[in-house]
Amino acid sequence: MAPSNVNRDWTELPAVITASILSRLGDIESLTVAEMVCKTWREICKDPMLWRTIDFMNNHTSFMFGPPLCYDIVKMCRRAIHRSSGSFVYINVDYFCDNELLKYITNSSAGFIRHLSLFNCGIINDAVLCQAASRLRVLEELDISMCKFSSMAIQIVGLCCPRLKSFKFNNRNGRRSSRQYYRNEDAVAISATMHGLLLLEIRSNELTYNGLAKILDCCPQLEILDLRECKNLKLMSRDLETRCVERIKKLWFPIDPSDPSSISDLNLVGKPCHN
Template sequence: MEGGVNLRNWADLLPDALGLIFSNLSLQETLTIVPRVCKSWNQAVLGPYCWQHINILDWSYRSNPDHIEPMLRLLVTRSGGALREITVSGILSDLTFSFVADHARSLQKLQIPRCNISDSVVEQLSSKLSAVTFMDLSYCCKISGRALSAIGKSCKSLVGFRRNMHPIDVQDRRTQAEEAVAIAATMSKLKHLEMAYNCIDTKSVVEIINKCDELEFLDVRGCWDVKLDQDWLEKRGRKVKVLGPHVVDQFEGHSCSDYSDSDSFYDYESLDDGLWDDDDVDDDEDRVGSRLELRFYEGFNENYVNGWV
């Protein structure tokens, strides 16, 4: 009691309350600063309460690719099987995906854009992801309709699916009609579906709309072979919000506001939180020239990362 005011000792807060508070901090602060404050805070960071929702997307964009999987393994291990969300870019190996799946019995949200996993590992492990309700496999070029079919058959509660592709390499990409068929055949409960810049046609999209009765939102921006008539949707009594195929985005000099926060294109300035090393960007010209592919791995100083991972 001080001045008639009862001052609460933060060290006495329950671990789950501390985990909720620490979730608002940056990854670096949580791993390096918080544990040094007191014993109870250190125990909270080591335990599962801070890591039920692992969202290291921004960090993974800026990190050396070699550091992403060790970091993910560390945090998944600390979660103690209590995972609800994993959001990270750049998983490079089937082994790491297998490790995540082995700890995914409570996982509800899995966002792993730009991963390098294969159809075979997804088919083998999709049954372990049965609790997932939202999944993001955007820009994952090694998987196909086989993987999507396995996911749809195993994840019966899936209501949100994101499978956006990169707009620049669309000319050289194979058709993704089999992916659309897999989605229509196995993901009938979808309410939210993003397929921007997919190589699909009108027939594929109509099949999805016909089979996914609960669909409320469909993103087909950049799917240039898709021709949807809004009157057709209204005559069928379907209230599906459709975006695309025509879109003005950042590649044409404008920002695209329709993208969700977890799938937007970032400028270097918006990513800079003091963790950039000046030597990683040579000059202003390189900085501007790189804006077409901002979501690849840029700029984290290796020695700095090794100092706190």
């Protein structure tokens, strides 16, 4: 029996096992720490398969927002995308993505992106989002909550992304329509183009009963619906409420509390890693 106090050399692990371990690190650690350990780890960190998932919000909020800000997140994101050789399928660039980075993401992709999260990236404009959507034909999950996109942009996204199954557009501090008397613009755009949705989050949206009914009519596969803080739906008719309860498996009404722990997520794509 080998002595229990024998020192083990981690560099002697099979490459596939090391890759599986490193794939579970956050992107910041992979780019700033792991690749500095040794030549073997550095070579593995350059493997495109390690970068099928790009997620700078994976347990690193303190790195990005806590003082001091010691990383250039945009630059690091571009490095991660470059290392993927266009093979990434899951990318989360919440808070820091701008127009140029979104263009770089879609122009660098080989067309495999299935999950894109742009939460609170209010600097991105309609034109760039629509241009990006035209290159996201297999996209299944999109989060543009807290952004300022128009209903026309939403409609173009729906037309360009026919496989979309999860759409999040929560508007707590987002844009308000200049036509305040017409509040179903988003609902009309969603119902007209996103017929395959399984999950829809539209918290704090200004849609009315007619808009909600239109969504229920045109999205027959909808299973998860979050309507919290949709003020125009607080006095929902009994018929519409019954219809929601009977149709939707997981439902939040406008008066339900906004509990951060109650995340409505399908996790359709998940985060690929080495097995």
